[in-house]
Amino acid sequence: MSLRKEHELHGRRYSRNLGVGLALAALVAIFFGMTMVKVTRGDYQMQPSEVQNGN
Structure with a gap:
């Protein structure tokens, strides 16, 4: 049991931090996906270059 009541500023700050944290986690999940x-599709592989004759 707390001796002092929490100030309302702390509640608003917690809510804002939670929102920012959730937005950041969503962004990380999107980039990871x-x-x-x-x-897995193989788009990162470079295409084999064509052989050039005598340039």
Whole structure:
């Protein structure tokens, strides 16, 4: 049991920090998902270069 009541500023700050943290986690999840799709499809591999004759 707390001896002093928490100030309302702390509640608003906690809510804002929670929102920013959730937004950051969503952004990381989107980037991770995009990376996994790109890697599993093989888009990251370079195409074999064509052989050039005598340039």
